[in-house]
Every structure is written in structure tokens, then in C-alpha cells.
Amino acid sequence: MFPEANKGFSYEDCKATADWLMAQTDVRPTVGIVCGSGLGGLADMLKDQVAFNYKDIPNFPQSTVHGHAGRLVFGTLRGRPCVCMQGRFHLYEGYPIQKITLPIRIFKLLGVETVMLTNAAGGLNQDFKVGDIMIIKDHLNMPGFSPSPGTFCVISLGTALVFILTKPSTCPSTSCPRRFGVRFPCMSDAYDRELQQLAMDVGQELGYGDFLKEGVYCVLGGPSFETIAECRMLHKLGADAVGMSTVHEVIIARHCGMKVFALSLITNQAVTDYDSEEKANHEEVLQTGKQRAEQLERLVSTMVTKIEHNNNYA
Numbered sequence: 684m685f686p687e688a689n690k691g692f693s694y695e696d697c698k699a700t701a702d703w704l705m706a707q708t709d710v711r712p713t714v715g716i717v718c719g720s721g722l723g724g725l726a727d728m729l730k731d732q733v734a735f736n737y738k739d740i741p742n743f744p745q746s747t748v749h750g751h752a753g754r755l756v757f758g759t760l761r762g763r764p765c766v767c768m769q770g771r772f773h774l775y776e777g778y779p780i781q782k783i784t785l786p787i788r789i790f791k792l793l794g795v796e797t798v799m800l801t802n803a804a805g806g807l808n809q810d811f812k813v814g815d816i817m818i819i820k821d822h823l824n825m826p827g828f829s830p831s832p833g834t835f836c837v838i839s840l841g842t843a844l845v846f847i848l849t850k851p852s853t854c855p856s857t858s859c860p861r862r863f864g865v866r867f868p869c870m871s872d873a874y875d876r877e878l879q880q881l882a883m884d885v886g887q888e889l890g891y892g893d894f895l896k897e898g899v900y901c902v903l904g905g906p907s908f909e910t911i912a913e914c915r916m917l918h919k920l921g922a923d924a925v926g927m928s929t930v931h932e933v934i935i936a937r938h939c940g941m942k943v944f945a946l947s948l949i950t951n952q953a954v955t956d957y958d959s960e961e962k963a964n965h966e967e968v969l970q971t972g973k974q975r976a977e978q979l980e981r982l983v984s985t986m987v988t989k990i991e992h993n994n995n996y997a
């Protein structure tokens with residue numbers, strides 16, 4: 684069919700990149716972290732760092748967005764081996780969805796058990812304020828109402844023929860995503876409930892109760908910010924915050940069996956009022972990130988210290 688469509692994203696490609704990375708560092712991470720816009724400071728918290736620029740990693744895309752440094756950092760966070768993406772990829776950067784999510788599959792092959800994702804988002808819930816941290820309990824995958832990322836199989840004509848003639852019990856395509864997980868991954872348990880509770884408990888202990896919220900994150904394609912009508916619609920549909928990332932990564936992480944925790948920093952209020960003078964902009968997003976960085980980093984790093992190997996919580 685489209686033999687080139689999975690070129691560079693197959694199981695073997697991910698494995699080659701994971702093997703390349705493991706040959707360069709002794710760190711064997713069990714927690715993988717993805718930093719959102721302006722939230723890359725989390726990676727700087729890692730001790731005994733071994734860091735790679737994305738451009739030097741085989742098969743990796745490049746970061747093109749201000750506020751996403753483009754480094755993969757290995758190290759320990761309060762003694763726990765971690766790997767951290769200091770910068771992520773977005774659909775609007777023009778990469779195919781398989782490329783955007785490739786690092787998550789590489790996390791899996793590195794031995795990561797728990798993925799912790801952060802993002803910047805616009806607040807739709809009228810009770811939210813700029814600077815609130817929203818623990819994500821669920822998502823609306825707007826771009827994904829057509830096939831979800833990287834869990835569909837695109838096979839070549841040759842492979843399809845082998846499939847038809849020999850009827851193997853598993854797909855013979857080397858790029859088949861079923862080498863990572865099932866064809867129809869469940870998403871009703873996408874966000875690990877114990878990790879959400881842990882975040883709430885840690886947040887309370889740290890005195891963050893006033894700005895710690897929970898809610899539903901909606902992803903759009905971007906990069907234009909939303910119209911007023913769109914924000915009103917999304918809120919009516921059940922979204923508390925809107926952004927341009929994370930959901931694809933969550934689906935891929937769940938597809939290959941990793942636990943997921945995700946949070947949004949509410950960097951701006953989505954505009955829902957025609958009389959409002961507010962205009963969403965990336966500078967405000969980065970500025971709010973700077974203001975709340977310290978607390979967000981402490982929340983995530985304290986959570987990491989409480990996640991034991993094999994996903995138990997201390």
C-alpha cells in the first residue's frame with residue numbers, strides 16, 4: 684500500500700535508537716518525563732546528567748518551537764533513574780504523528796515504566812486562574828477522531844500478500860504497531876488514578892492546595908490559538924483546558940503498557956467573551972511557565988521519589 688509510510692518509525696527503528704542511547708549511558712530510566720512549553724527546567728534538576736541534542740540522536744525529530752530546547756537528558760532525580768525530554772514535538776510542526784510520538788516508544792524500549800507529561804494550556808474552566816496546575820484526569824482527542832496516533836498498521840503490498848496467503852497469528856509487518864501493543868487500546872484508564880491521587884497528596888503536603896486543580900484536557904492541532912466560538916464549544920463539551928500536545932503521547936504510552944501521569948500549567952485564560960481585550964500569545968505562555976516553574980518542578984520531582992520500581996508508590 685504505502686510502504687514508505689512507516690519508514691523510520693518501525694519497531695526496529697525504535698530499537699536501534701534505544702540501543703544507540705543505551706550504549707552511550709549507563710542510566711536505565713524507569714521514569715520518563717516530557718517537558719511542555721517553557722517547562723524545560725525540570726530536566727535541569729537531573730543529577731549526573733548525560734545529555735544528547737536531538738539532532739545527534741538517530742531517527743529523532745528536531746525541536747522547532749521556542750521554549751523547547753531539544754535535548755534528551757538522562758540522570759537521576761533524587762536518586763531515581765530518569766530520562767527527560769527537554770522539548771517535545773507537535774502536530775503543527777509538520778511531522779507525521781508517528782514521528783511526534785516516536786520518543787515515547789523509545790522510552791518503553793529503554794525500560795521506562797511510568798511516563799510523566801507536562802504541558803502549557805489555556806484555561807476554559809471559569810474557576811481556573813492563570814498559574815493553576817491542572818492534574819489531567821481525562822482528555823478529548825479532537826485531531827484523533829480520525830485514526831489515533833501510530834496504533835494503526837500501514838503494510839506494504841508484499842506484506843499484505845504474505846498475510847493473506849499464510850494467515851499468521853500476528854501481523855508479519857516489521858513496522859506493525861502491534862509489536863508494541865494491541866490494535867484497539869483502551870483509553871478509559873488512560874490517566875493512572877493512583878498517580879493522580881499521589882499528585883494531590885504531594886501537592887497538599889507542599890502547600891499547593893490553592894492552585895492545584897484537576898480536569899479534562901482537550902488537544903487541538905494548532906498552532907493558531909482558538910476562536911471565542913471554539914473555546915465556548917470546547918467548554919460545553921467538557922474540556923477544562925485546551926492545548927496542542929500530550930494526548931498523542933498518552934495514547935502511545937498506554938498502547939505499550941506504561942503508566943501515565945500528566946498535568947497542564949494554565950498559562951493563560953482562553954478567551955470566551957466577545958467584550959474581552961485578552962489575546963492569547965506564546966510569550967505569555969512562556970512567562971507563566973517561568974513564574975510557576977519552581978513549584979511545578981518540586982511537585983513532579985517529589986512524586987518521582989515516591990514512585991517505586993515496578994510502579995508501586997511509597
Ligand SMILES: O=P(O)(O)O[C@@H]1C[C@H](O)[C@@H](CO)O1
Pocket residue numbers: 718719720748771773801802803804905926927928929964965968
Ligand atoms: O508543548 P506544549 O503543549 O506545552 O506547548 C503549548 C502548545 C503550543 O505548542 C504552545 C503555545 O504557546 O504551548
